[in-house]
Amino acid sequence: MRLIDTHTHLDFPEFDADRAAVLAQSQKLGIEQMVVLGVDQGHWQRLWQLVEASECLHAALGLHPVYLNSHHPAHIEALRHWLERLAGHPRLCAVGEFGLDYFLEQLDRQRQQELFEAQLQLAVEFDLPALLHVRRAHAATIATLKRIRPPRGGIIHAFAGSLEEAREYIRLGFRLGLGGAATWPQANRLRRVVAALPLEAIVLETDAPDMAPAMHPHQRNSPQFLPDICRELAALRDMSPQALAEASSRNAEVLFRWR
Numbered sequence: 378m379r380l381i382d383t384h385t386h387l388d389f390p391e392f393d394a395d396r397a398a399v400l401a402q403s404q405k406l407g408i409e410q411m412v413v414l415g416v417d418q419g420h421w422q423r424l425w426q427l428v429e430a431s432e433c434l435h436a437a438l439g440l441h442p443v444y445l446n447s448h449h450p451a452h453i454e455a456l457r458h459w460l461e462r463l464a465g466h467p468r469l470c471a472v473g474e475f476g477l478d479y480f481l482e483q484l485d486r487q488r489q490q491e492l493f494e495a496q497l498q499l500a501v502e503f504d505l506p507a508l509l510h511v512r513r514a515h516a517a518t519i520a521t522l523k524r525i526r527p528p529r530g531g532i533i534h535a536f537a538g539s540l541e542e543a544r545e546y547i548r549l550g551f552r553l554g555l556g557g558a559a560t561w562p563q564a565n566r567l568r569r570v571v572a573a574l575p576l577e578a579i580v581l582e583t584d585a586p587d588m589a590p591a592m593h594p595h596q597r598n599s600p601q602f603l604p605d606i607c608r609e610l611a612a613l614r615d616m617s618p619q620a621l622a623e624a625s626s627r628n629a630e631v632l633f634r635w636r
Contacts, residue, residue, distance in 0.1 A: 384582035473508025507531035
C-alpha cells in the first residue's frame, strides 16, 4: 500500500531516541509522505530542521488551542513571518495545528476564537490549507468557517462528529482526518459515521505519538501503525485496504497540491 500520514508530531520528544528508525521503517511499510504539525512558536525551528533533513516529511506551522496559555499576540506575527519566509517552499504544506477545544473547560473560549480566526486569516492570506483541531466545538468551528472561508479548505483532524457535521465540513472544502479512534470497537457512533463518509473526503492520519489504534493499545502511536489503521477502516467500509489507501493518498495529494 502507498500511504500518506496527514497528521503526525514526529518532532515530539517521544521520538528522540529512535526517530530515524521510525522514519525508515515507516517508509518500508509504504508511508511515502508524512505531515508534521507545529503546536507552539517555541518548537517551529526544531520542526523545520527535522523536515528539511528528510525528504518524506512536510511541515505545517500553527498555534494549538490546548497550549493557549503559552501563546502570546506576538506569536501570530511570528507565524506570519515564518509563512512569509517559507512562502512557496515545497516542504511547507499548511497552517496548523490550530482550532477550538471546548473539552478542556479551563481554556478561555474567547481567546481561543481570536487565535482561531487570526490563523484562518493567515491561511487565506498565504493560500494554504488549514489543519484544524476541533474537540466538542463543531458548531462554533463550522459557523466560523462559513464567515472566513480559506480557499484551500483543509482537514478536520481526528474527526469524531456526526454525519451532518461531516457534510457541512465537506461543503466548506474540508477533508476529514481518520485515525486510531475509529479502530476501537466501543466507538460505535464514530464507526457508523466512518462507514458512511464519501470516499473523496477521507484522509488517513495517526496523530503519533498520541491516539494509538486498538491493535496497538497502550503504546506510543507511530506512523508505522498507519497500514493497520487503513486495514481496519477499510473493513468498516467494506472495501479493500488498497482502495482506501489509494483514495486517501490521492485526496491528500490534491489538497496539498503535491500533484
